[in-house]
Amino acid sequence: MTPRRGRFGRVADLALGARLVFAGGRSGVSRTLMTVVGVGLGVALLLTSTSISTMMDGRSERAAARDDQFYGVDEPPPGDRTVLVAVADTVYRDEAIRGRLLQPEGARPPLPPGLTRLPGPGDMVVSPALARLLDSPDGALLRPRLDHRIVGTIADPGLAGPGEYAYYLGTDQLRAGGGTMRIDHFGAESTGEGLDPILMLLVLIIFVVLLLPIAVFIAAAVRFGGEARDRRLAALRLVGADAAMTRRIAAGEALVGAVLGLLAGAAFFLLGRQLVERFTLEGVSVFAGDVRPDPVLAALIVLAVPAVAVVVAQLALRRIVVEPLGVVRRSAGRRRRLWWRLTLPIVGAALLAPLLGGIDQTGAAFNQTQVILGVVLLLVGVAALLPWLVDAVVRRLRGGSVSWQLAIRRLQLDTESSARMVSGVAVAVAGGIALQMLFAGVQHAYVRPTGQDVDRAQAMVVIRAGLPGAAPDALAERFRTLPGVDGAVAVLDTAVFPVGSAPDEHGERPGSPLRIADCAALRELATLDRCADGDAFQVVGEPAPGRPARSLPAPGRSVEIGFGAPGTTTRWTVPAGLRTVPGRNDPAGDESTGLLATPGALAPATLRGLGGRVFLDLDLSRRDTIELVRNAAAGITPTAEVHRLRPTEEVTRFAQIRRALFIGVLATLLLLGASLLVGILEQLRERRRTLAVLVAFGTRRATLSASVLWQTAVPVLLGLALAIVLGTVLGGTLLAMVNQAVRPDWPSIAIMSGIAGAVVLLVTGLSLPALWRLLRPGGLRTE
Structure with a gap:
């Protein structure tokens, strides 16, 4: 060569x-x-x-395009182009499900990406993955929670990914305020956390x-x-x-x-x-x-x-x-x-x-x-x-x-x-x-400690509002009868405000938390030496750093109960025998500063717009107990939240x-x-x-x-x-x-x-x- x-x-x-x-x-x-x-x-x-x-x-761009939770901005006035939105997220066997309640306020409401029209009251639009899950045997426990008529599927632009579980549920029961937002558009600028x-x-x-x-x-x-x-x-x-x-x-x-x-x-x-x-x-x-x-x-x-x-x-x-x-x-x-x-x-x-x-x-x-x-x-x-x-x-x-x-x-x-x-x-x-x-x-x-005490409770149900006339024991009873629930205590949540007080520049009225529960539940919030139905207590906590101490209403003073504007709340006179007791963090790790009352001291049936929390003692050896709890909570309101309590959480x-x-x-x-x-x-x-x-x-x-x-x-x-x-x-x-x-x-x-x-x-x-x-x-x- x-x-x-x-x-x-x-x-x-x-x-x-x-x-x-x-x-x-x-x-x-x-x-x-x-x-x-x-x-x-x-x-x-x-x-x-x-x-x-x-x-x-x-994924981030599509998630930002459907964003409907705008915090720190003024809500638009109701009009032909506004819609009320409430978060109704849930979890099924460790899989997150994104849920929203939608209620149009006019003839031309904004549409979230992936929808051609808003679902009517009681109708539901679901993602393809959620539709498959609901139709499969694996979704048997989820179907009672989302027992609504499915009228369509969410298109790709409205989903973070093809396997995402998501739904939009139409309703006519929303009221502005609390956890419900009024918006005139969907979508926000996509900003990544550094x-x-x-x-x-x-x-x-x-x-x-x-x-x-x-x-x-x-x-x-x-x-x-x-x-x-x-x-x-x-x-x-x-x-x-x-x-x-x-x-x-x-x-x-x-x-x-x-x-x-x-x-x-x-x-x-x-x-x-x-x-x-x-x-x-x-x-x-x-x-x-x-x-x-x-x-x-x-x-x-x-x-x-x-x-x-x-x-x-x-x-x-x-x-x-x-x-x-x-x-x-x-x-x-x-x-x-x-x-x-x-x-x-x-x-x-x-x-x-x-x-x-x-x-x-x-x-x-x-x-x-x-x-x-x-x-x-x-x-x-x-x-x-x-x-x-x-x-x-x-x-x-x-x-x-x-x-x-x-x-x-x-x-x-x-x-x-x-x-x-x-x-x-x-x-x-x-x-x-x-x-x-x-x-x-x-x-x-x-991985940081949460302060939650899993020895006292392993789950908590949170209902932001919508419990008119509820009794704490009746609320707890809805969960006590579930298989795998060994115990349940319920607390009703609201707030008291001075009579005639005006909102500040942020639209908030100065007030104090008020919690209504029987004596067994109140002992989860305070250290009580004695308690009987008809008693009321106050818990004075340490003020937050840089903030003045919260002023609680004095015994015998007339206050307004509720989160609404003056005139739509309930008048109540603080009992003269109000006792001050040491506070105790609840099982979720939250302080209980404010007023505590038994149903005999303040009848829940006379109040409007109550929220509630239920602390549950669960048998964790049963796989689907938490799913039954979520179903029961959704039966009260689709916006109910069920949180698993954990001693630590990961950033x-x-x-x-x-x-x-x-x-x-x-x-x-x-x-x-x-x-x-x-x-x-x-x-x-x-x-x-x-x-x-x-x-x-x-x-x-x-x-x-x-x-x-x-x-x-x-x-x-x-x-x-x-x-x-x-x-x-x-x-x-x-x-x-x-x-x-x-x-x-x-x-x-x-x-x-x-x-x-x-x-x-x-x-x-x-x-x-x-x-x-x-x-x-x-x-x-x-x-």
Whole structure:
């Protein structure tokens, strides 16, 4: 072969490499197909990750377009273009359901997005997902709560996602005030809540940890079929190609696999996009139209993947001998150098060192590029150190069973392929350990005590208004009879105002809370030494910081009861025997400052516009008790709220980031599992004749199956050990950056390692049918 010269010759060398991809018959096509599938899976996930911002933006824009809760602004006067809106949200088996009551005040009321007309009184318009749930057996307990005539479905513009549960219910029972708002339009400007520095750090680390294993996997995928490629290049050297031509031919082969992988990745992405509406993860669903890659990042992927393929192919040529009379190096060569592999994590730690103790919730913005680069170098150090570690360990292993010796000898001959195959798993585990340590270290700042006493009650029903003439015991009795409710106490809520008092500039009248309940319920609000029906009490609490003490009406004074304007309330004279008692936080953690009265002191039947709260003692071993409570509450009024009492609550943004991490980890694990499977199948295909010969000489299939397991398990175990070390170092560094105590999170380390081990066992098991097919006598044939 005569070496080509000039630009045309270089292009011809690239073209020859591209032709050789398909010149190996069925075997060559299989190798190319594995590379294309591997690269395509990675590209599809990268394209999906670049679509996250558009997905979230689409959800936020649609949520803002239907907003109907405008706080801090003056309500418009009633007119032909106004509508009354009340919130009627509910929950069904931990799934949130968005609900609104709508009552037009004129002939041309505003319409929420997704509706062509407002539903009439008693009619309901539901989202497609809610309609399916109500029609399914799983929705049997929800149907009594939403027992209204369905007259239509909410179109896509009115939903945050295709899997969202939502409804609009028409009514004619709303009155302005309280929890009911009058609006003349739907929609507000979409404003996202900012992230404090610690949450921003979490987001950055999540993106690096989830995307870096994908990049490592793509770099490994372009080397599928590497042994056959190396032999082919050696043959070209034998017929006259020089080293430069060989590198260009290798680049041409790599470019073909990368370009076809890009096309396959685009196809996988488009196919997955059409299926995305069928899935809901952690309560989040997205429309297919929202899954659009960022154009700049997508262009970067298109350019980066072929470049990575060429670079990897050129670096691989340094590990083989491509001489005219030397085909491919089949024995262990010189030992790998350690110094440059250690340099990567050391430089990464050095980049993060200046930020130690410099990031907190009140701190200024930090150098995000410095953080990303430092974390990337630390995690890339796992992939760089793993081949050296595997080589150093397996070189010293001797003896053992036949399956063990077969596996170790194979690793000794080619540690590069085995380490490359599991490097993505090791990087993911290291990053996961670091993330879990960071989450565990900072969660105390985002998981806060609520002050709720779950020993006294496990749920609370809140009715804002609309209980005229209600008796506390009758209200509690509606819930006591439910299966799984061991006890219930009810308190009626209203307020007292000085007679004739005028509203302030904010439209509020100065008043004091008034709560009506029997003695058993009042003991949940105050410490009473004695109580009988007809008694009344006052609880004087500590004033809030910066505010004057609340003035309670004096005994014998005449007051107005109710939330309406003067003249629409009920007159009442404060009893002369009013006693002052120590207050007590109710089970929900709220103070009970104000007036307390038993029904004998103030008959609820004489009052209007009462609200109420019911504290429930539940048998939590019954799954659907809380659903029966919600049904009973909805039977009183659709706007009734049922709250599960919990000792702690998680900050919304922190919970959203944790949820995003769960979704990302799930997607990454699926990709890594696929990458391991493809890698194992590629190695088995390369060894098919060797395996068939071993079977022909009497080696048992069980022995060969065990050798495949050992061959995968040894690099994985070494990778996990390395990942635990560097992941703990990275996690400790991140904790030091946010001024938290550095301590290993052993449960998270065990969980991450266990998941990785389970993935390896599963993938190895899936590869066994392919192994058994290769062990047939037909495997001795060659092309």
